[in-house]
Amino acid sequence: MNRKLKNSELTRKTVSEFKASKKTPLIVILDNIRSLNNIGSVFRTSDAFLIEKIYLCGITATPPHKDIQKTALGATETVAWEYHEDTLSLIQSLQNQNIKILAIEQAEDAIMLDKFNPQSDQAYAIVFGNEVKGVQQEVVTQSDTVIEIPQYGSKHSLNIAVSAGLVIWDVFCKL
Numbered sequence: 145m146n147r148k149l150k151n152s153e154l155t156r157k158t159v160s161e162f163k164a165s166k167k168t169p170l171i172v173i174l175d176n177i178r179s180l181n182n183i184g185s186v187f188r189t190s191d192a193f194l195i196e197k198i199y200l201c202g203i204t205a206t207p208p209h210k211d212i213q214k215t216a217l218g219a220t221e222t223v224a225w226e227y228h229e230d231t232l233s234l235i236q237s238l239q240n241q242n243i244k245i246l247a248i249e250q251a252e253d254a255i256m257l258d259k260f261n262p263q264s265d266q267a268y269a270i271v272f273g274n275e276v277k278g279v280q281q282e283v284v285t286q287s288d289t290v291i292e293i294p295q296y297g298s299k300h301s302l303n304i305a306v307s308a309g310l311v312i313w314d315v316f317c318k319l
Contacts, residue, residue: 162222167196168316171243171269175231175279176202177304182275184215185305191219193316198223199269201231231271231283238269239288247271247287248311249279250300254292257311262318270311272304 157165172190177183183205190198200206206227207213207220228234235245246260246268262268271287273279284290293302293310302310 157222159218159221162191162194163224165194168194168319169267170195170312170315170319171197171199171238171267172308172312173199173201173231173234173269173271174204174304175271175283176274176277177204177272178275179304180205180209180211181215182303182305184212184217184219186272186308187212187216187219187223187225189305189309189312190223193312195223195312196267198225199234200225200227201234202229231280232286235269235271235283235286239286243267243269244289245269245271245287247273247279247284247290248293248307249273249284249290250292251284251290254290256294257291257314258294260289260291260315260318262315264319268315270308270315272308272311275304 172186172195174183174186183200187198205212212220239245244266248270271279271283291311293307295302
């Protein structure tokens with residue numbers, strides 16, 4: 145019989161242990177995310193997989209904010225983050241640092257997530273877009289690769305927090 149573990153039995157890192165840990169070579173970019181709960185959820189997922197950094201861009205709100213904290217559960221204290229007004233200039237700067245930009249979007253010639261094979265010696269930044277409009281076209285155009293999450297039902301969109309969880313987990317496992 146399986147017994148649920150108590151919180152005291154989980155091997156959780158302290159904030160200082162998290163900050164000192166070797167990070168997954170992944171950066172998350174939130175491009176104009178309007179929902180504070182989605183922002184908090186992405187922080188929490190990023191904490192779970194030791195993501196290097198989150199960039200909050202455009203209208204994306206920044207910590208501290210009670211609605212971000214409600215879903216982040218303290219992950220805004222562990223995961224490094226920075227605000228940038230302009231997503232396009234940010235990704236151009238990251239590309240100049242040899243970081244490959246992956247836009248998560250439904251687009252012509254997109255690679256399906258299950259077919260994407262990251263290189264273990266390459267750093268990546270994953271761009272997630274606005275809940276209604278998605279990733280800005282100019283950002284999609286500038287990206288090195290566009291990745292689409294395969295979907296088979298009648299709806300052709302996922303909540304951004306769900307998309308982030310799927311993509312981060314998939315890339316984390318492949319790395």
